[in-house]
Amino acid sequence: MTNDFKQNVFQGRSVLAEKDFTAAELEYLVDFGLHLKALKKAGIPHHYLEGKNIALLFEKSSTRTRSAFTTAAIDLGAHPEYLGQNDIQLGKKESTSDTAKVLGSMFDGIEFRGFKQSDAEILARDSGVPVWNGLTDEWHPTQMLADFMTIKENFGKIKGLTLTFMGDGRNNVAHSLLVTGAILGVNVHIVSPKVLFPSDEIQNLAKKFAAESGAELLITDDLDEGMKRSNIVYTDVWVSMGENNWKQRIDELLPYQVNMAALKKTGTPDDQLIFMHCLPAFHNTDTQYGKEIKEKYGLSEMEVTDEVFTSKYGRQFEEAENRMHSIKAMMAATLGNLFISRV
Ligand code: CP
Numbered sequence: 377m378t379n380d381f382k383q384n385v386f387q388g389r390s391v392l393a394e395k396d397f398t399a400a401e402l403e404y405l406v407d408f409g410l411h412l413k414a415l416k417k418a419g420i421p422h423h424y425l426e427g428k429n430i431a432l433l434f435e436k437s438s439t440r441t442r443s444a445f446t447t448a449a450i451d452l453g454a455h456p457e458y459l460g461q462n463d464i465q466l467g468k469k470e471s472t473s474d475t476a477k478v479l480g481s482m483f484d485g486i487e488f489r490g491f492k493q494s495d496a497e498i499l500a501r502d503s504g505v506p507v508w509n510g511l512t513d514e515w516h517p518t519q520m521l522a523d524f525m526t527i528k529e530n531f532g533k534i535k536g537l538t539l540t541f542m543g544d545g546r547n548n549v550a551h552s553l554l555v556t557g558a559i560l561g562v563n564v565h566i567v568s569p570k571v572l573f574p575s576d577e578i579q580n581l582a583k584k585f586a587a588e589s590g591a592e593l594l595i596t597d598d599l600d601e602g603m604k605r606s607n608i609v610y611t612d613v614w615v616s617m618g619e620n621n622w623k624q625r626i627d628e629l630l631p632y633q634v635n636m637a638a639l640k641k642t643g644t645p646d647d648q649l650i651f652m653h654c655l656p657a658f659h660n661t662d663t664q665y666g667k668e669i670k671e672k673y674g675l676s677e678m679e680v681t682d683e684v685f686t687s688k689y690g691r692q693f694e695e696a697e698n699r700m701h702s703i704k705a706m707m708a709a710t711l712g713n714l715f716i717s718r719v
Pocket residue numbers: 437438439440441442511519654655656
């Protein structure tokens with residue numbers, strides 16, 4: 377009898393960046409997330425990771441990613457352990473490589489959120505267990521699984537849709553949307569000022585995938601052209617974690633705010649148009665940053681207006697919930713010795 381487990385293309389793999397996965401593999405994880413969501417809603421147990429220990433390494437703050445990994449691990453029967461920036465020796469007294477060896481000897485899987493993509497790569501190389509990238513300065517792959525799961529829920533399909541990201545085209549979320557969309561055959565528009573266009577390296581990587589999938593990519597500073605025919609209008613904070621250049625970003629990005637006038641430029645019928653945001657969002661002054669920005673620059677909303685955020689187009693909270701279901705799918709597929717006959 378053959379060992380069917382060998383056919384599981386995910387078992388033991390790390391998830392560091394979307395470019396390492398085929399369209400079929402990403403679609404499988406999206407569909408598995410939808411399946412696990414149905415099981416969760418029906419109250420059907422799915423303890424695929426019984427007895428496993430999961431390390432959650434966070435160099436940066438998090439609400440969704442931390443909560444999603446924690447609850448997903450518990451639902452799968454695993455034990456998650458949060459190791460925050462000030463809890464362990466990493467980066468101060470101990471190298472990433474040494475930390476990887478120690479954690480890999482005790483944990484069965486490691487989530488890493490941090491600054492450098494190279495740290496995620498070193499952890500994966502030296503720990504001997506799957507490492508899941510919970511966001512670095514370069515990529516946010518677990519966000520993509522939730523995002524395309526949300527898109528599939530809303531449109532019943534992924535390929536052939538048009539997703540427009542408006543904002544800082546050089547940030548992790550913009551990179552991930554451009555490359556993942558290109559892999560999956562989604563037309564991706566990045567609309568930003570020229571100084572914030574994705575680097576040539578990222579654009580070339582996306583173009584390579586688009587040539588295979590048939591996705592049409594557009595990088596433009598022209599709002600009218602960029603918004604046209606969009607099904608999904610997506611934005612993210614103008615100042616990412618680790619940055620502090622508020623004034624510069626406001627000056628660069630205010631014309632690229634997602635507001636009702638921008639949505640209208642899509643020309644897309646209402647039932648074919650949604651708004652997405654990975655969150656947290658700056659859409660009112662109910663936060664400390666919100667109050668400070670209002671005081672200093674007179675702005676009470678930044679990347680998205682409160683009107684759009686609270687409108688019928690908004691899917692950001694469904695998207696946030698889907699972080700848990702999709703992270704669960706990813707952890708179970710890469711660590712659960714599941715029978716996955718083909719992808
Ligand atoms: N979208 C996202 O990654 O949210 P957190 O920073 O709260 O984890």
